[in-house]
Amino acid sequence: xxxxxxxxxxxxxxxxxxxxxxxxxxxxxxxxxxxxxxxxxxxxxxxxxxxxxxxxxxxxxxxxxxxxxxxxxxxxxxxxxxxxxxxxxxxxxxxxxxxxxxxxxxxxxxxxxxxxxxxxxxxxxxxxxxxxxxxxxxxxxxxxxxxxxxxxxxxxxxxxxxxxxxxxxxxxxxxxxxxxxxxxxxxxxxxxxxxxxxxxxxxxxxxxxxxxxxxxxxxxxxxxxxxxxxxxxxxxxx
Amino acid sequence: xxxxxxxxxxxxxxxxxxxxxxxxxxxxxxxxxxxxxxxxxxxxxxxxxxxxxxxxxxxxxxxxxxxxxxxxxxxxxxxxxxxxxxxxxxxxxxxxxxxxxxxxxxxxxxxxxxxxxxxxxxxxxxxxxxxxxxxxxxxxxxxxxxxxxxxxxxxxxxxxxxxxxxxxxxxxxxxxxxxxxxxxxxxxxxxxxxxxxxxxxxxxxxxxxxxxxxxxxxxxxxxxxxxxxxxxxxxxxx
DNA sequence: GCCATTCGTTGTACGATGTACAACGATCGC
DNA sequence: GCGATCGTTGTACATCGTACAACGAATGGC
Numbered sequence: 001x002x003x004x005x006x007x008x009x010x011x012x013x014x015x016x017x018x019x020x021x022x023x024x025x026x027x028x029x030x031x032x033x034x035x036x037x038x039x040x041x042x043x044x045x046x047x048x049x050x051x052x053x054x055x056x057x058x059x060x061x062x063x064x065x066x067x068x069x070x071x072x073x074x075x076x077x078x079x080x081x082x083x084x085x086x087x088x089x090x091x092x093x094x095x096x097x098x099x100x101x102x103x104x105x106x107x108x109x110x111x112x113x114x115x116x117x118x119x120x121x122x123x124x125x126x127x128x129x130x131x132x133x134x135x136x137x138x139x140x141x142x143x144x145x146x147x148x149x150x151x152x153x154x155x156x157x158x159x160x161x162x163x164x165x166x167x168x169x170x171x172x173x174x175x176x177x178x179x180x181x182x183x184x185x186x187x188x189x190x191x192x193x194x195x196x197x198x199x200x201x202x203x204x205x206x207x208x209x210x211x212x213x214x215x216x217x218x219x220x221x222x223x224x225x226x227x228x229x230x231x232x233x234x235x236x237x238x
Numbered sequence: 239x240x241x242x243x244x245x246x247x248x249x250x251x252x253x254x255x256x257x258x259x260x261x262x263x264x265x266x267x268x269x270x271x272x273x274x275x276x277x278x279x280x281x282x283x284x285x286x287x288x289x290x291x292x293x294x295x296x297x298x299x300x301x302x303x304x305x306x307x308x309x310x311x312x313x314x315x316x317x318x319x320x321x322x323x324x325x326x327x328x329x330x331x332x333x334x335x336x337x338x339x340x341x342x343x344x345x346x347x348x349x350x351x352x353x354x355x356x357x358x359x360x361x362x363x364x365x366x367x368x369x370x371x372x373x374x375x376x377x378x379x380x381x382x383x384x385x386x387x388x389x390x391x392x393x394x395x396x397x398x399x400x401x402x403x404x405x406x407x408x409x410x411x412x413x414x415x416x417x418x419x420x421x422x423x424x425x426x427x428x429x430x431x432x433x434x435x436x437x438x439x440x441x442x443x444x445x446x447x448x449x450x451x452x453x454x455x456x457x458x459x460x461x462x463x464x465x466x467x468x469x470x471x472x473x474x475x476x
Numbered sequence: 477g478c479c480a481t482t483c484g485t486t487g488t489a490c491g492a493t494g495t496a497c498a499a500c501g502a503t504c505g506c
Numbered sequence: 507g508c509g510a511t512c513g514t515t516g517t518a519c520a521t522c523g524t525a526c527a528a529c530g531a532a533t534g535g536c
Contacts, residue, residue, distance in 0.1 A: 112350025156394010226468025
């Protein structure tokens with residue numbers, strides 16, 4: 001649907017509804033209210049339009065969400081500089097991906113949930129990763145394995161870091177986790193008990209805030225190096 | 239809500255509604271229809287009960303979903319055998335986690351989406367990972383970094399591997415991806431183009447089926463070794 | 477410069493869904 | 507036996523996605 005060959009309404013009073021404006025407004029809605037609370041009526045209200053008007057530009061809600069995700073991660077993949085070390089390229093890619101997510105943390109649950117919308121077949125992204133790994137002398141099955149590892153790691157860490165707590169349960173969740181942590185039994189869980197202060201709110205599963213409020217910067221930096229070490233291991237083996 | 243000190247209805251004709259039966263039925267519903275299509279009316283129908291009856295045993299829909307996820311991953315963490323190499327322990331944990339997900343692939347989107355429900359503070363799981371890493375001589379900040387890396391990797395890969403395509407769009411999606419792959423330009427995306435046959439349906443973002451239909455066994459096996467190599471790298475550095 | 481056509485929006489409507497709430501009956505402790 | 511409590515029935519409502527039918531405004535052909 002929608003073949004807007006030219007702006008129809010030159011300048012009535014509203015700035016003319018376009019697919020791009022719909023997506024941009026949707027992203028703004030999600031940023032402000034969260035992905036769960038996102039709905040078409042609020043979106044329409046923001047656009048100053050009836051709810052069903054947006055259906056002219058977009059087939060359905062899911063398409064909007066997919067488009068929003070694609071927008072957030074447009075141009076994450078850095079251009080490959082000739083002669084650039086593949087390690088540096090991966091470092092840059094990981095940092096940029098996380099930076100994009102940090103700008104719009106509320107889209108995190110949308111990214112993790114579906115195959116659809118996972119970087120919707122962004123060939124530049126794929127080629128970026130593959131090119132780096134090819135430079136690391138990976139080919140064939142090892143190239144595939146390396147690629148899947150990088151993508152899984154990249155998306156996995158960041159999605160989990162920034163996935164938000166459902167707003168309605170935020171306070172209860174916070175104190176529930178904190179209380180739970182006080183009940184750790186040093187007999188049955190010695191390492192956890194011994195490292196509680198270090199882990200509390202700084203480790204997956206043991207957090208009560210997400211990456212927006214309690215970013216895992218140090219862990220992520222280390223994670224990138226671990227991923228690279230994993231690739232080094234992969235290329236070293238037969 | 240719900241302090242069933244004893245089975246109230248001994249054996250009228252229905253087998254008595256309990257929290258456990260509600261969760262089990264919810265899991266069955268999700269297995270059959272997918273997480274998106276899950277709703278309380280179908281759940282109630284399966285239980286032979288009015289929709290609002292389940293509210294006696296469970297506060298709301300989200301709680302059901304969280305409980306379902308917890309059920310699927312109950313006892314994923316293997317017991318730590320004394321003297322067992324930490325590498326072997328991690329290998330086992332990774333394989334068991336994936337096996338659990340494979341049994342109930344439709345819960346994958348629930349796992350990825352929210353902090354809540356992420357292995358809902360299963361201390362045994364946490365202690366398992368921490369214990370293995372402590373055996374690898376990690377402590378302090380490096381222990382935290384290793385733990386976060388392992389959890390992110392573990393959940394990230396498997397969630398993405400098994401996250402299902404929304405059923406309604408399955409066929410269109412499949413052919414859309416396949417067609418898209420035929421348009422790859424070897425000039426701008428040489429590595430991708432050269433490896434298309436290897437990557438098609440076997441690599442993230444380039445798939446049209448999920449892990450239930452096209453499992454990434456080889457990639458996952460390699461991934462586990464890469465994670466371990468990452469940990470080795472972490473312990474080696476200052 | 478008029479008019480049929482197409483585009484984009486306004487309105488209306490409906491079915492699905494989560495869940496609040498008030499009966500109401502069955503069961504159990506006494 | 508009887509009152510309190512537990513668990514279920516039944517009703518109701520607000521919210522949401524989206525189908526569908528007008529309807530008006532810009533446009534291009536004449």
